[in-house]
Amino acid sequence: MAKPKVSSDWMCGCAGCHMSLLDMDERLAQVIELVDLRSTPITDLKEPDESGVDVGVLEGGINNTANEEVAHYFRKRCKILVALGDCAVFGGVPAMRNFVGEEAALQRAYVETESTDSEGKIPDDPELARMTPVRAIHEVVPVDYHVPGCPPDADVIFHVLSELAQGRKPDLKGDLLHWH
Amino acid sequence: MITLTIDGKKIEVTEGTTVLRAAQANGLNIPTLCDHPNLTPYGGCRLCLVEVEGARTLQPSCTLPATNNMVVFTDNERIRSARKFVLTMIFSERNHFCPFCQVSGGDCELQNAAYEQEMTHWPIQPAWTTYPVDASHPYFVLDHNRCILCRRCVRACGELAGNFTLGFEERGAKSFLVADLGVPLGESSCISCGTCVQICPTGALIDRSSAYRGRETQVERHPSICTGCSVGCTLDVLVRDNNMMRIEGDWTSELNGGVICKTGRFLPTVEDRTRIVTPLVRRDGKLVAATWEQALDAVAAEMKAQGSKVAALASPRLSAESLHAFKQIFKDHLAASTVTTTDECAATANLVKTAAALGHAFEGKLEDLHTADCFLLLDEDIVADHEVAGFFIKRSLPLGASLVLVNEGAHPLDLNADANLKFKKGTLAAVIQGLRAALAQNHTAVSDAAAQTGIAADTFLQAAQKLSEAEKPVIVFGKNLVSQGEALVQAVIELAEAAHASLLSTKGQANSLTAALFGLSAPLNLQDIKAVYVALGDEEPSRKLTQQLEKAPFLVVQAAYTSQLSGMAHVVLPAQTAFEQAGSYLNLDGRLQKSEAALQCTEDVRANLEILQALAAHLGAAINLNSWSAELNTAASPVALVL
Numbered sequence: 001m002a003k004p005k006v007s008s009d010w011m012c013g014c015a016g017c018h019m020s021l022l023d024m025d026e027r028l029a030q031v032i033e034l035v036d037l038r039s040t041p042i043t044d045l046k047e048p049d050e051s052g053v054d055v056g057v058l059e060g061g062i063n064n065t066a067n068e069e070v071a072h073y074f075r076k077r078c079k080i081l082v083a084l085g086d087c088a089v090f091g092g093v094p095a096m097r098n099f100v101g102e103e104a105a106l107q108r109a110y111v112e113t114e115s116t117d118s119e120g121k122i123p124d125d126p127e128l129a130r131m132t133p134v135r136a137i138h139e140v141v142p143v144d145y146h147v148p149g150c151p152p153d154a155d156v157i158f159h160v161l162s163e164l165a166q167g168r169k170p171d172l173k174g175d176l177l178h179w180h
Numbered sequence: 181m182i183t184l185t186i187d188g189k190k191i192e193v194t195e196g197t198t199v200l201r202a203a204q205a206n207g208l209n210i211p212t213l214c215d216h217p218n219l220t221p222y223g224g225c226r227l228c229l230v231e232v233e234g235a236r237t238l239q240p241s242c243t244l245p246a247t248n249n250m251v252v253f254t255d256n257e258r259i260r261s262a263r264k265f266v267l268t269m270i271f272s273e274r275n276h277f278c279p280f281c282q283v284s285g286g287d288c289e290l291q292n293a294a295y296e297q298e299m300t301h302w303p304i305q306p307a308w309t310t311y312p313v314d315a316s317h318p319y320f321v322l323d324h325n326r327c328i329l330c331r332r333c334v335r336a337c338g339e340l341a342g343n344f345t346l347g348f349e350e351r352g353a354k355s356f357l358v359a360d361l362g363v364p365l366g367e368s369s370c371i372s373c374g375t376c377v378q379i380c381p382t383g384a385l386i387d388r389s390s391a392y393r394g395r396e397t398q399v400e401r402h403p404s405i406c407t408g409c410s411v412g413c414t415l416d417v418l419v420r421d422n423n424m425m426r427i428e429g430d431w432t433s434e435l436n437g438g439v440i441c442k443t444g445r446f447l448p449t450v451e452d453r454t455r456i457v458t459p460l461v462r463r464d465g466k467l468v469a470a471t472w473e474q475a476l477d478a479v480a481a482e483m484k485a486q487g488s489k490v491a492a493l494a495s496p497r498l499s500a501e502s503l504h505a506f507k508q509i510f511k512d513h514l515a516a517s518t519v520t521t522t523d524e525c526a527a528t529a530n531l532v533k534t535a536a537a538l539g540h541a542f543e544g545k546l547e548d549l550h551t552a553d554c555f556l557l558l559d560e561d562i563v564a565d566h567e568v569a570g571f572f573i574k575r576s577l578p579l580g581a582s583l584v585l586v587n588e589g590a591h592p593l594d595l596n597a598d599a600n601l602k603f604k605k606g607t608l609a610a611v612i613q614g615l616r617a618a619l620a621q622n623h624t625a626v627s628d629a630a631a632q633t634g635i636a637a638d639t640f641l642q643a644a645q646k647l648s649e650a651e652k653p654v655i656v657f658g659k660n661l662v663s664q665g666e667a668l669v670q671a672v673i674e675l676a677e678a679a680h681a682s683l684l685s686t687k688g689q690a691n692s693l694t695a696a697l698f699g700l701s702a703p704l705n706l707q708d709i710k711a712v713y714v715a716l717g718d719e720e721p722s723r724k725l726t727q728q729l730e731k732a733p734f735l736v737v738q739a740a741y742t743s744q745l746s747g748m749a750h751v752v753l754p755a756q757t758a759f760e761q762a763g764s765y766l767n768l769d770g771r772l773q774k775s776e777a778a779l780q781c782t783e784d785v786r787a788n789l790e791i792l793q794a795l796a797a798h799l800g801a802a803i804n805l806n807s808w809s810a811e812l813n814t815a816a817s818p819v820a821l822v823l
Contacts (some may be wrong), residue, residue: 027579083301086277086278086279089300089643090301091277091305092279093280095277096277096280096309099275099308099309100310135305136302136305138301145300146300148301172298172299172300174253176296176297177297178295179278179291179294180278180281180284180291
């Protein structure tokens with residue numbers, strides 16, 4: 001049997017979940033034995049094969065139209081979609097901005113920041129993705145497995161990947177389940 | 181007895197027991213959030229839902245009384261899905277993002293409940309409504325965004341502290357925790373006992389001193405005794421790397437049931453007096469650092485030279501062991517002319533003398549306050565000086581207990597009084613006679629007392645009626661009365677007999693009773709005194725004492741903190757604080773409690789007992805360190821001692 005194909009990407013997160021993935025250290029070799037790692041944000045290939053992969057792993061929530069697009073094509077191309085980390089699962093730290101609204105967040109970030117020396121300007125190039133409220137992935141596309149944690153421990157990620165690679169359902173409980 | 185079956189296990193409980201308590205008593209776990217063992221059941225959160233055979237819907241086990249032959253299931257698919265739904269609704273209301281919360285990672289009951297239900301996400305995302313953060317209180321912060329509306333804090337404030345500051349306004353998801361009529365906490369009637377902070381299941385109420393400085397698993401808990409007053413509350417000192425994080429009441433304590441006051445919980449964490457870290461000796465008019473040998477030599481030489489012309493004072497916050505050593509050195513060995521405490525045992529000396537004259541104890545127990553249906557406060561502001569005992573009274577009042585106040589001026593409980601007897605200065609004895617006369621329906625004598633005290637005769641009769649209606653009245657008195665003499669104590673005893681009431685006196689500071697039993701209660705007389713030794717420990721010396729000792733020819737201060745008094749001293753001996761040393765304390769209940777050291781101090785700072793031992797050695801005084809408890813046992817005590 002061919003090794004299951006795995007792709008990953010990050011959206012509105014901090015890359016910390018991917019750092020935690022790398023924290024698997026020598027167990028990365030075991031994972032590579034089990035899976036065919038296709039695209040990731042830290043390797044050359046950036047998008048999952050159009051012909052589809054078995055498992056897609058998404059870090060980060062969805063905070064603009066570009067993230068929406070990523071979420072949609074991941075859902076389309078991946079048999080199993082995993083939301084990795086608190087931002088992907090709940091919205092996480094970036095979702096704090098939902099409490100103040102996009103307008104106020106942009107104003108604070110581009111105009112009112114202490115380091116803004118001139119008047120400041122909110123970027124408005126039509127080429128840029130449009131800002132939206134921060135959403136958990138499951139608010140935009142259906143998610144098969146939620147892996148919370150800020151970031152999830154390497155042990156948790158190893159458990160999820162190795163279970164999925166061997167055709168089993170990962171079951172997060174006890175020490176493997178944490179939201180912080 | 182009632183027999184019911186929970187998860188197939190036959191369980192026998194007394195009538196009135198809830199299903200939740202029945203399960204817990206038998207080691208069966210039912211998840212809860214709004215429930216707390218020290219509060220009455222509330223049924224607010226619905227996490228404890230269980231299935232009862234024959235019942236149409238799931239039932240909250242916390243408010244469901246067990247009935248005979250009831251068959252209960254605590255865990256099945258239907259229950260688990262209901263619990264997940266309950267949690268889903270809670271998570272959807274406010275800001276429950278864990279990564280930036282102080283209690284995340286073990287200390288949050290909400291998070292723990294979600295883990296227990298194996299929730300990997302929130303099926304319903306939050307509504308993104310913002311709520312204010314109230315940081316106006318000096319000791320804690322209230323973040324409404326973390327509040328789950330369980331009302332534990334509200335119940336603790338009323339049911340445990342009897343203060344009723346916290347409440348809720350609005351209904352449903354708009355419910356909002358308020359202090360008083362919606363004022364900031366820092367401007368409210370809050371008395372800073374912190375019970376709400378300790379009982380909050382989430383990060384809505386967090387303590388300023390320990391927030392973000394370590395989780396429960398990262399701190400050590402040291403059981404200790406509060407030396408703030410004579411109640412002697414048991415508490416836990418939470419320590420991390422020898423730093424005091426915070427102080428919590430012990431929920432299982434028979435004495436105070438988890439409740440402590442501002443003095444016990446917050447004041448030690450904001451202590452800002454400067455520590456004395458090395459012995460100091462006055463040379464050429466200046467206090468300079470010295471070795472312990474130099475300092476003790478200087479003290480011993482002067483004490484030997486002055487002999488009986490020495491006055492010695494100890495803080496009644498010192499341990500029983502230290503007070504006994506102090507007594508042996510200054511009273512037995514040096515025969516100093518005055519050996520006393522800084523409070524001269526004003527609240528206890530006459531109690532001990534009365535007990536000696538009577539030959540037996542005459543006071544009741546602190547727990548009488550829990551069952552009392554009438555309180556007579558005789559010129560005693562228990563709410564200010566012995567706050568936790570005050571809580572016991574305050575929380576009983578809404579449940580129907582009556583309150584008779586006898587006071588000279590204003591009293592914090594004035595508005596709660598059923599009879600309020602405001603007497604003219606110096607007429608307390610006449611008030612007591614008036615009350616006795618009113619109890620005996622002797623109207624002539626009541627009129628006499630009314631004329632003397634300025635209290636209306638009707639008020640006397642009203643007070644007497646409240647007392648005689650009550651089944652378990654308690655008379656509470658303290659320093660103001662006791663310090664006026666044995667005759668007044670005797671009069672109170674007679675009043676209690678006439679009213680069939682239990683007696684309770686507040687007895688001053690942590691070890692004021694011990695000090696009085698050791699006879700350390702002489703009035704301070706500084707005439708012809710050539711040297712004064714003050715074993716202050718961590719007590720803050722009063723302005724009066726400082727003024728009195730201004731002219732002392734030779735002054736030794738054994739203290740933890742610098743003060744005006746230590747600045748005047750000729751020798752200063754650095755002492756440990758109460759949390760840094762072990763010691764025994766006899767509380768107002770006659771209960772002997774031993775505390776162990778919770779914190780370590782720097783090398784040159786010594787325990788009070790250690791300093792006194794070293795001083796004894798320098799003086800060549802033989803002291804017995806083990807005879808203190810035997811001596812307490814043989815002394816006549818106003819309350820039965822539990823040693």
